[in-house]
Amino acid sequence: MKTLLTTLMSALLLAGCASQPVARGTADLGIIIERASGHIRIVENSTHTQLANVGGLGDLSHAAAVFSRDGRFAYVFGRDGGISKVDLLTHQLVKRVLQAGNSIGGAISSDGRIIAAQNYQPGGVKLFDADTLALLADIPALDPATGVVSKVVGLADLPGHRFAFSLFEAGQIWVVDASNPRQPVITRYPHIGQQPYDGLATMDGRYYMAGLYGEDGVALLDTWYPEKGVTRVLNGYGQGAEKQPVYKMPHLRGWSVAGDYAFFPSIGHKEAIVADNRSWEIRRHIPLAGQPVFVMARPDGKQVWANFAFPDNDTVQVIDVPTMKVVRTFKPCKGVLHFEFTARGDQVWLSCRDENRVEVYDTQTLERITTLPADNPSGIFFGWRAGRLGM
Amino acid sequence: MKTLLTTLMSALLLAGCASQPVARGTADLGIIIERASGHIRIVENSTHTQLANVGGLGDLSHAAAVFSRDGRFAYVFGRDGGISKVDLLTHQLVKRVLQAGNSIGGAISSDGRIIAAQNYQPGGVKLFDADTLALLADIPALDPATGVVSKVVGLADLPGHRFAFSLFEAGQIWVVDASNPRQPVITRYPHIGQQPYDGLATMDGRYYMAGLYGEDGVALLDTWYPEKGVTRVLNGYGQGAEKQPVYKMPHLRGWSVAGDYAFFPSIGHKEAIVADNRSWEIRRHIPLAGQPVFVMARPDGKQVWANFAFPDNDTVQVIDVPTMKVVRTFKPCKGVLHFEFTARGDQVWLSCRDENRVEVYDTQTLERITTLPADNPSGIFFGWRAGRLGM
Numbered sequence: 001m002k003t004l005l006t007t008l009m010s011a012l013l014l015a016g017c018a019s020q021p022v023a024r025g026t027a028d029l030g031i032i033i034e035r036a037s038g039h040i041r042i043v044e045n046s047t048h049t050q051l052a053n054v055g056g057l058g059d060l061s062h063a064a065a066v067f068s069r070d071g072r073f074a075y076v077f078g079r080d081g082g083i084s085k086v087d088l089l090t091h092q093l094v095k096r097v098l099q100a101g102n103s104i105g106g107a108i109s110s111d112g113r114i115i116a117a118q119n120y121q122p123g124g125v126k127l128f129d130a131d132t133l134a135l136l137a138d139i140p141a142l143d144p145a146t147g148v149v150s151k152v153v154g155l156a157d158l159p160g161h162r163f164a165f166s167l168f169e170a171g172q173i174w175v176v177d178a179s180n181p182r183q184p185v186i187t188r189y190p191h192i193g194q195q196p197y198d199g200l201a202t203m204d205g206r207y208y209m210a211g212l213y214g215e216d217g218v219a220l221l222d223t224w225y226p227e228k229g230v231t232r233v234l235n236g237y238g239q240g241a242e243k244q245p246v247y248k249m250p251h252l253r254g255w256s257v258a259g260d261y262a263f264f265p266s267i268g269h270k271e272a273i274v275a276d277n278r279s280w281e282i283r284r285h286i287p288l289a290g291q292p293v294f295v296m297a298r299p300d301g302k303q304v305w306a307n308f309a310f311p312d313n314d315t316v317q318v319i320d321v322p323t324m325k326v327v328r329t330f331k332p333c334k335g336v337l338h339f340e341f342t343a344r345g346d347q348v349w350l351s352c353r354d355e356n357r358v359e360v361y362d363t364q365t366l367e368r369i370t371t372l373p374a375d376n377p378s379g380i381f382f383g384w385r386a387g388r389l390g391m
Numbered sequence: 392m393k394t395l396l397t398t399l400m401s402a403l404l405l406a407g408c409a410s411q412p413v414a415r416g417t418a419d420l421g422i423i424i425e426r427a428s429g430h431i432r433i434v435e436n437s438t439h440t441q442l443a444n445v446g447g448l449g450d451l452s453h454a455a456a457v458f459s460r461d462g463r464f465a466y467v468f469g470r471d472g473g474i475s476k477v478d479l480l481t482h483q484l485v486k487r488v489l490q491a492g493n494s495i496g497g498a499i500s501s502d503g504r505i506i507a508a509q510n511y512q513p514g515g516v517k518l519f520d521a522d523t524l525a526l527l528a529d530i531p532a533l534d535p536a537t538g539v540v541s542k543v544v545g546l547a548d549l550p551g552h553r554f555a556f557s558l559f560e561a562g563q564i565w566v567v568d569a570s571n572p573r574q575p576v577i578t579r580y581p582h583i584g585q586q587p588y589d590g591l592a593t594m595d596g597r598y599y600m601a602g603l604y605g606e607d608g609v610a611l612l613d614t615w616y617p618e619k620g621v622t623r624v625l626n627g628y629g630q631g632a633e634k635q636p637v638y639k640m641p642h643l644r645g646w647s648v649a650g651d652y653a654f655f656p657s658i659g660h661k662e663a664i665v666a667d668n669r670s671w672e673i674r675r676h677i678p679l680a681g682q683p684v685f686v687m688a689r690p691d692g693k694q695v696w697a698n699f700a701f702p703d704n705d706t707v708q709v710i711d712v713p714t715m716k717v718v719r720t721f722k723p724c725k726g727v728l729h730f731e732f733t734a735r736g737d738q739v740w741l742s743c744r745d746e747n748r749v750e751v752y753d754t755q756t757l758e759r760i761t762t763l764p765a766d767n768p769s770g771i772f773f774g775w776r777a778g779r780l781g782m
């Protein structure tokens with residue numbers, strides 16, 4: 001009898017507790033997007049382990065993610081317009097909405113209450129409750145003058161429950177104040193230039209910049225002085241006079257500010273462009289091994305790492321910012337699609353799509369720490385993003 | 392029989408699971424120091440609740456805290472030389488070491504593996520394993536030339552497992568490379584000026600600055616160019632020609648960089664001092680309601696908040712950085728000792744020591760959100776610090 005009781009109770013105890021979420025800190029968690037299979041891997045970067053593999057997230061090509069205010073949930077934005085909310089402690093897909101036909105990324109408001117998704121088809125931005133993913137507002141990207149509906153690109157959160165984004169066809173930047181998320185207030189900046197193809201906010205959420213596909217230069221909004229409107233900076237940024245084949249449009253997102261400079265991937269040229277982050281004048285072109293895709297600063301800004309478009313997508317380079325020189329060229333694997341620094345920059349994780357693995361490097365020694373298996377990995381996103389602006 | 396089994400098993404299930412730590416995200420957690428009673432309150436800033444009250448932490452006057460890499464643990468540095476490691480999920484004091492006779496703060500290495508504590512008595516810095524709090528290295532602050540042992544102040548972490556700190560009596564800045572924490576490598580910068588009384592690292596971990604009690608000015612080390620040595624900046628910072636009684640030495644710690652400027656509390660004058668964060672030249676003096684203690688920027692840098700020494704310690708002021716004007720003066724309560732912004736700056740929490748409560752404000756509307764009880768609260772520290780440099 002005693003044995004039966006003990007056995008039964010032990011079994012139930014185990015079952016009861018096992019169905020509980022895992023209790024652990026969330027500041028070192030992250031996810032790896034497995035684009036082909038619609039899965040994400042949940043990982044932690046203190047001891048480099050995989051915690052779970054979660055599926056059913058739909059088409060994850062070009063997927064991006066943000067994190068809940070408390071760090072427990074990841075919101076994954078799929079190419080198919082899906083938003084998937086994943087619990088990083090229970091390893092469950094807790095909610096999924098299909099909110100558009102063709103989408104490319106999202107953001108979370110500065111108070112953590114609102115998820116925003118930007119859409120190609122139909123264009124526009126939708127706002128959702130971060131807890132329930134209930135729709136709060138639908139903001140069509142409709143130009144009243146022409147009736148044209150635009151694809152939305154470059155969505156980023158700004159302080160004060162605001163979002164900024166760009167309208168590709170209309171050539172506009174919009175800033176949405178979602179203090180009342182069911183009745184967002186839109187400020188429109190027209191005539192910013194032709195075909196903004198991507199945008200970013202600086203990490204303090206002050207500047208919003210849109211790269212222009214249709215002309216050389218970048219549209220800049222200083223949100224501290226909105227009355228000055230949108231100005232053109234980085235003249236000569238873009239393809240310039242000698243147009244080259246562009247193998248992959250570079251990403252403007254990411255930590256690009258390092259010291260007194262902002263680093264941008266060139267379009268169609270094998271170089272990084274360095275601008276003064278006050279005047280936004282171009283100060284330098286740094287020759288690189290290929291056409292850069294991501295050019296991102298380590299969180300302390302002393303290094304900038306770059307990966308490249310085909311045929312140089314087996315290569316990664318490290319720029320030392322004090323000297324503005326490339327100090328290391330790696331060939332970690334074929335198909336380096338993305339990389340992510342840990343919160344304080346001691347490590348960088350590189351996704352090797354074509355070799356089904358993720359490589360972890362020590363950014364101080366530039367030595368490889370470890371390798372993790374992953375199925376056609378693309379984006380890597382760490383939970384420190386929960387606490388940052390301009391994501 | 393069935394009832395007995397069910398009852399017993401339910402009870403055990405509850406007991407078994409209840410003894411487990413609470414599973415929740417840790418990115419919105421924080422602690423409030425209750426200095427008189429040696430307790431901390433564990434709080435969360437999403438819905439402003441208190442989760443637990445943990446005691447036995449010793450003398451917490453002037454206490455400070457850092458967070459583990461995963462965000463689960465807080466390390467509280469007491470005035471009595473104690474380091475207390477508190478589990479924010481089980482609400483237990485899991486480890487406590489008394490490592491010095493008189494201490495004032497600590498730091499955590501950029502990889503999260505090493506805790507450093509700075510000591511007044513005996514002077515010096517000790518390094519501990521972040522998991523076990525086992526001693527790794529003892530670095531006496533001994534000037535070989537004079538035999539003088541210094542009080543250590545202004546300890547901050549730098550990228551690459553380094554720490555910077557200042558020696559009050561010796562007038563030196565030291566940078567310790569703890570890549571091998573049992574054999575730390577020390578770089579000494581002598582003759583930085585008289586009596587450094589506090590120090591800070593900028594939030595990218597590039598600059599280390601020490602305020603000088605014995606003269607007007609600040610000692611600056613640009614760790615990107617260590618060969619340039621320590622230079623003197625902010626000449627005129629300090630008491631200046633017209634010395635005033637200093638009611639409380641201001642704190643240099645905190646987020647002081649906002650936009651293109653760094654904000655410092657004046658010593659003995661009722662003003663904030665604004666310097667260009669490239670040239671470190673003083674650009675402006677902003678008159679304030681009292682002698683400032685903390686002058687800290689909201690994470691986006693668009694606002695700077697200040698509290699004050701007695702007799703103005705019932706007042707808080709908000710500077711709008713674009714216009715450099717004070718836009719709001721509050722009198723939230725008597726004895727405002729400290730304040731802390733949430734990770735993305737939507738809220739600020741103010742400790743009201745003399746009225747036994749903590750006030751939470753919305754930084755956008757500048758309206759009070761809520762009030763929480765606390766026993767003589769002093770420092771407030773949120774878990775986002777786990778992911779930041781220069782703390």
